[in-house]
Amino acid sequence: MKLERLISIIFKLLNHEVLSASTLAEEFQVSPRTIYRDIDVICAAGFPVVSHQGLKGGYGIIDGYKMDKSLLGSYDVNSLITVLSSLSTVFDDGRVQGTIERLQTIGPEHQISSLSIDLETRRTEPDALPYLRAGITEYRIIQFDYINTKNEHTTRRMEPVRLHFKYRNWYVYGFCLTRQDYREFRLSRMMNVSLSSDTFQPHSTRDEPTTRWDDSLQNQTTEVVFKVNPEALAEAMDHFQQAYKQFHDDGSMTMRIAVHQPLKARWLCSFLLSLGSGAEVLEPVELRDILREELQNALKPYEKSH
Structure with a gap:
């Protein structure tokens, strides 16, 4: 009970300029002498409590300790x-x-938040994020196995610089010692993440490339046009939020997106194929051919007789 009272007094002092001993005693249903002893304990714990004399005197936290x-x-x-x-x-x-x-302690009481954020989506290995963050803050090298977009399995050592949460996924950016260049890795493709005892010198902004991947490819994209049927609208809109959208009377939609090298973008093919008959690529024609071939290859394992 005493510990709870001490904590409550600290927060009250943080939220008020001055509180008298009698006011605190009345609120906590104790004697003023008990409050005096509580204040002594709080001071001994390192909280800078000051005493104000006079008619409106009492106790408060020293100026500069509280956030305005x-x-x-x-x-x-x-x-x-x-x-x-x-x-x-x-x-x-x-x-x-x-x-x-x-x-x-400085927020309004009893106010319901109008904002809710859930970042726990598509989590990778349970210890990956803590390891990566520790590597960033403690300047320690991390090691992990990685599957790249070409489905190649490699082992990497990296000096991590920062974590990104974008496109509903976590990414880590840093200097890859294996490739001797700055790289960005998607956490969902990382395995066996471990934190090394080897340390590195902090990276300055001058060390990093002046041109980021997104900037260098901004003007090297091709427009992909595809029609989405009503049963696949929600999934397509979730995935391509920034696409140009045109609704049609039959409930379908035409979507237009700019993609870097769409004929080599396996992620695009995978997603469009996942929509099944719910989507049809209209342009470029070469992408239609690639999807047709992918569908034919996907059928082959099921065409074998047993």
């Missing part, structure tokens, strides 16, 4: 708490939880 509430509005605080709560769940990071508790 005027710096962040209630919307800012709630949004930060929501985002950090999601990160805390993904990384199981106790330090993030401590930050959340501090933010809650």
Whole structure:
């Protein structure tokens, strides 16, 4: 009971400029002398409590220790708490939880958050994200097996720089010691991730390539046009949110997307084939031929007699 009271007093002092001993005593149903002893314990624990004299005197936290509430509005605080709560769940990071508790001391009471974020999608190995984050923050080399887009199996050593969450997947970007160049790896294709005891020097922005992959290929794309039938609309729209969309009277839709080298984009073929009869590629014609061949090859194992 005493510990709960001490914690409650600390948060109240963080949320108020000055509180008198009598006010605290009345709220916690104890004597003012008990509050005096509680304040001594809180001070001994390292919290900078100051005593204010006078008619409106009492106890407060020293200026500069508390974050000024005027710096962040209630919307800012709630949004930060929501985002950090999601990160805390993904990384199981106790330090993030401590930050959340501090933010809650300056946030509005009893306000329901209008934002919810769930980052726990398409998780890879259970320890992969913590290992990668530890490698980034502690400047330690990571090692892992990787399957690239050509389905080649390689073992890599990497100096991780940062984690990305994009396109509903986690990616890690850093300097690949195996290839001696900066690379980005998709976590869902990483296996046997381990954290080495070998360390590396922090990377500066000058070390990284000045042109990112997306920038260099921005003007080297081809338009892919395909028709989506009503039964496949939701899945296609989920996957191609930025596509140009044109609805038709029969409930179908024509989608147009810009793709880098669509004839070599296995991810595009895989997704379009996953829609089955729900989608038909209209352009480019060469992509239609590739999909037809893929379908024929997919049937071969089932055509064998047993």
